[in-house]
Structures are given as structure tokens and as C-alpha cells.
Amino acid sequence: MSSPVKRARRPSGGRDALLETAVGEFIDRGYDATSMEDLSRAAGITKSSFYHHFAGKEALLRAALERAVDGLFGVLDLPEARTGSPADRLRVIVAAQVGVLMAELPYVTLLLRVRGNTETERWALERRRAFDAAVRALVRDAVDAGEVRSDVDPALAARLLSGTINSIVEWYRPGRPGTATLPEDVVRAAFSGIVPAP
Amino acid sequence: MSSPVKRARRPSGGRDALLETAVGEFIDRGYDATSMEDLSRAAGITKSSFYHHFAGKEALLRAALERAVDGLFGVLDLPEARTGSPADRLRVIVAAQVGVLMAELPYVTLLLRVRGNTETERWALERRRAFDAAVRALVRDAVDAGEVRSDVDPALAARLLSGTINSIVEWYRPGRPGTATLPEDVVRAAFSGIVPAP
Numbered sequence: 442m443s444s445p446v447k448r449a450r451r452p453s454g455g456r457d458a459l460l461e462t463a464v465g466e467f468i469d470r471g472y473d474a475t476s477m478e479d480l481s482r483a484a485g486i487t488k489s490s491f492y493h494h495f496a497g498k499e500a501l502l503r504a505a506l507e508r509a510v511d512g513l514f515g516v517l518d519l520p521e522a523r524t525g526s527p528a529d530r531l532r533v534i535v536a537a538q539v540g541v542l543m544a545e546l547p548y549v550t551l552l553l554r555v556r557g558n559t560e561t562e563r564w565a566l567e568r569r570r571a572f573d574a575a576v577r578a579l580v581r582d583a584v585d586a587g588e589v590r591s592d593v594d595p596a597l598a599a600r601l602l603s604g605t606i607n608s609i610v611e612w613y614r615p616g617r618p619g620t621a622t623l624p625e626d627v628v629r630a631a632f633s634g635i636v637p638a639p
Numbered sequence: 640m641s642s643p644v645k646r647a648r649r650p651s652g653g654r655d656a657l658l659e660t661a662v663g664e665f666i667d668r669g670y671d672a673t674s675m676e677d678l679s680r681a682a683g684i685t686k687s688s689f690y691h692h693f694a695g696k697e698a699l700l701r702a703a704l705e706r707a708v709d710g711l712f713g714v715l716d717l718p719e720a721r722t723g724s725p726a727d728r729l730r731v732i733v734a735a736q737v738g739v740l741m742a743e744l745p746y747v748t749l750l751l752r753v754r755g756n757t758e759t760e761r762w763a764l765e766r767r768r769a770f771d772a773a774v775r776a777l778v779r780d781a782v783d784a785g786e787v788r789s790d791v792d793p794a795l796a797a798r799l800l801s802g803t804i805n806s807i808v809e810w811y812r813p814g815r816p817g818t819a820t821l822p823e824d825v826v827r828a829a830f831s832g833i834v835p836a837p
Contacts, residue, residue, distance in 0.1 A: 589834045604806025631833045636787045
């Protein structure tokens with residue numbers, strides 16, 4: 442994977458197209474309520490063709506959640522997210538996290554709905570928590586460095602930040618007017634206010 | 640209803656206790672997957688006792704969603720939310736909205752999960768949209784009055800604001816340490832930044 446934000450769409454070959462169809466069904470019907478039967482029908486192929494690409498429903502879930510998790514952790518690995526002041530790194534991470542959410546919308550949406558009923562879901566939850574912990578540590582560093590106001594509880598700030606970013610999946614759709622600069626808009630909202638004084 | 644924020648808990652008599660049990664089950668299992676059988680079992684009463692209080696599952700959903708919707712619209716009706724400058728009214732509304740979310744957590748959680756599959760759900764969605772439209776209009780008024788920076792698209796600001804507030808249901812639990820001043824903390828985050836410069 443190159444940049445998690447500008448990642449090129451892979452050619453919509455067999456496996457990726459099936460994964461995308463499955464994620465759409467999981468989001469619409471709920472993972473538990475979706476059968477391999479439903480998935481084959483939605484993809485317009487036979488169940489055995491489906492099994493040729495994926496061992497089963499949980500393998501699909503795992504592949505989908507890995508794609509979202511890889512995108513998120515790719516953000517933390519960006520060179521600009523690893524050097525510089527804590528506040529500058531936080532700016533880079535917030536913008537790139539919004540970028541991943543926009544580029545990988547269905548996968549991130551699925552990740553945010555995970556509740557931990559299967560081994561795969563518990564793994565994904567643990568990865569989400571690790572990502573949030575990394576951001577929380579960075580907010581704490583920014584407070585310690587005097588770059589962020591100390592009347593903010595870093596844990597609460599990190600929760601509100603992640604809540605603000607994640608809520609975007611509720612309304613964002615690719616190409617939606619007014620969202621071309623969403624990553625920078627969210628950075629500004631986080632550092633200056635959603636409704637800042639002039 | 641007096642203040643939506645300081646609303647006193649009603650005595651946990653029959654009807655209210657059943658409603659609270661039902662909302663918990665709806666949240667855990669999903670509304671569609673919950674039967675009156677499940678609800679009676681969870682409440683520890685017979686199905687016919689349950690029907691004595693509520694005509695059925697959708698009546699329970701309606702009562703639960705009405706409680707959340709009444710709480711939200713009660714915020715818009717607060718005297719301090721109806722007079723003063725747009726920015727001041729917005730401050731009052733944000734704080735009171737967070738207060739309602741905290742006081743009516745399960746009911747607001749259920750409202751935020753509604754997807755519009757039944758007539759009751761479509762009604763609740765329409766009410767949510769009306770609430771959001773009222774806040775969006777107020778953000779717009781604050782921009783027009785020069786109280787809020789005009790480089791913010793009012794529609795986007797209103798979405799981020801509502802996303803930030805609503806995301807609190809994901810982690811807030813009554814009595815959680817560090818949440819005593821949550822309404823004011825969210826107001827400060829909205830107007831000055833979640834991670835503001837010193």
C-alpha cells in the first residue's frame with residue numbers, strides 16, 4: 442500500500458468486487474442476518490464461485506475489516522505523522538484519517554458498526570482501540586508540549602475528536618457537493634472550533 | 640415537562656419501567672429482531688400484562704422515540720434558546736442537547752439508530768431532520784450576524800456539530816468519571832476547538 446489517502450482503486454476484478462458487494466450487504470442487512478446465499482444472489486454468482494474466492498462469511502468480514510484497519514494504521518505510519526511537533530502530527534493524522542474514511546467509506550462504516558460478537562469482530566475492536574489510544578497519546582503529548590490548551594482533558598478531547606471524524610460516515614457520500622476540502626475543514630474545526638468566533 | 644435537562648426521573652412505576660426494559664432490549668438485539676416474547680421475558684411479566692400497558696412493539700418504539708424527540712425539541716423551546724444572539728442561543732442549545740443525551744441516554748441512542756423501516760421510524764427520522772434543520776438555520780444566522788467565521792459552510796458546521804454531540808452516546812455512561820462538565824466541555828470544543836491552541 443502506498444499512501445492510505447490517495448490509494449488507487451484496484452481494478453474491480455473478481456475478489457475485490459465480491460468484497461465490495463458483501464460489505465454493502467453487511468451494512469444494509471447487518472452481518473448476522475446476511476447469509477452466503479444472500480451474498481451470492483447480490484453478486485449474481487453461484488455460492489460455489491463465491492467460496493472459490495472466500496472461505497466463508499467470516500473470511501469476508503475479516504478481509505473487509507482489514508482493509509479499514511490497514512487504512513487507519515497507514516495514517517499513523519505516514520512520514521509526516523511520525524516527525525514534527527505533536528500538534529502538527531495530530532493535524533496530519535486527522536486530515537489523513539478523514540481521507541481514509543472518504544476513500545474507504547463502506548469498509549470504515551462496517552468497522553465502526555462492529556460490536557464484538559465474533560473473533561474477527563473482537564480483533565477489529567481491539568485494533569480500533571489501539572488506534573484511538575495512539576491518537577489519545579498524541580493529544581496528551583500536545584498538551585504536555587503546551588501546543589494544546591491544558592483545560593482540555595486529553596482523553597475527552599480524543600473521544601470528541603474521534604466522534605466528530607467517525608460521524609462523517611453517517612452523511613458523507615463520494616462526490617457530495619461541498620466535501621472537496623473535508624479533511625482540511627475537519628482539521629480546522631478540531632483546532633479552531635466547529636463554529637469559531639471570527 | 641419542565642426543563643428537558645433537569646427533568647426529574649419519574650417513579651419507576653409499571654409503564655415507565657417496561658418502556659426502559661424494552662428500549663434496552665431494542666438496543667441490544669435490534670428492534671426488528673426483538674419479539675414481545677423477548678420483552679415479556681426481559682421484564683419478568685406475562686405477555687398479556689405487557690399488552691395491558693402497550694398495544695404492541697411499535698407502540699413501545701413510538702413511546703421511546705417520543706421521549707427522545709420531546710427532549711430534543713424541549714431544548715429548542717428553552718427561554719434562553721429563543722432569545723439573544725444566534726451564537727448565544729446556539730451555545731444554550733448545544734449544552735442542553737448534550738444534557739438531554741446524558742439524561743435520556745437509552746432513548747436518544749435508540750433515536751440515533753432509527754433507519755426508517757416503519758411508519759414510527761420514518762416519523763422519528765423526520766423529527767430528527769427538523770431538529771437538525773433548526774440548528775443549521777441558527778448556525779447560518781450566526782454566520783450572517785458575523786458571530787461565527789464565514790469560511791465555515793453552515794451546513795457542514797451543523798453536521799459536524801451534530802456528529803460530535805451524537806457520538807457521545809457511543810461511550811458516555813451515567814456517572815462516568817470526567818463527564819460532570821460534559822455539556823460545557825462540548826460547547827467549548829464547538830466554539831474554540833476540540834484541541835485548541837493555548
